[in-house]
């Protein structure tokens with residue numbers, strides 16, 4: 021691979037086909053307004069702000085009634101496709117919908133629609149280190165709180181060590197075909213992977229952990245949305 025190709029354009033897959041059961045409400049959280057724009061717009065702007073990111077495939081629910089029909093963001097193309105019942109289904113659909121110009125061994129970013137607060141410096145760090153790794157990399161942040169394992173009665177069963185524990189974030193950066201095969205293998209095995217790295221680890225890979233900001237939050241509940249709105253207002 022030439023140096024130019026290695027540093028060439030990257031595409032992203034943005035899984036946005038969830039229904040926000042934990043968030044509640046009638047409007048899927050990715051379409052709720054914060055600081056004058058839908059959450060998904062904040063996510064896409066942050067992702068496409070990096071000059072190396074060429075475009076994104078946004079994966080929508082089959083019954084999505086809120087997609088505004090955007091064709092571009094930050095002057096870069098947006099494509100859409102229909103996702104599936106699981107995150108892995110949606111990411112696989114997004115990988116299949118990438119332009120033909122994205123080759124099998126090209127790196128691809130996967131970034132949650134529900135993570136609107138991606139910092140450019142974190143994305144740059146992920147690309148700089150991840151594109152020099154044989155497998156790829158994920159943004160993550162070290163666990164800084166003491167962890168507790170809850171018992172059925174709500175009492176504390178254990179205090180597991182937080183030593184060397186990190187919280188996985190997104191974007192996650194992997195090669196298109198390798199990730200596709202890893203996700204397909206997890207599906208064949210009936211394993212519900214909660215992120216792309218888990219599928220790659222099942223194949224024996226050890227993706228790089230690249231530290232990112234704990235403020236790269238995933239909007240899961242209304243309090244997360246309120247926190248993001250505060251961050252945008254600060």
Ligand SMILES: Nc1ccn([C@@H]2O[C@H](COP(=O)(O)OP(=O)(O)OP(=O)(O)O)[C@@H](O)[C@H]2O)c(=O)n1
Pocket residue numbers: 034035036037038039040041042043050079103104105106107110111132133134135238239240
């Ligand atoms: N079948 C699915 C499930 C989730 N997602 C996406 O994966 C990201 C992270 O998932 P999560 O925060 O769990 O979103 P939801 O699945 O919508 O939330 P919930 O689990 O509360 O229903 C979100 O951008 C969501 O839209 C997806 O594209 N397809």
Ligand SMILES: C[C@](O)(CO)[C@H](O)COP(=O)(O)O
Pocket residue numbers: 107132187188189190214215216238
């Ligand atoms: C991919 C992810 O954001 C990494 O932490 C997380 O696993 C998504 O989990 P969810 O339950 O689908 O929100």
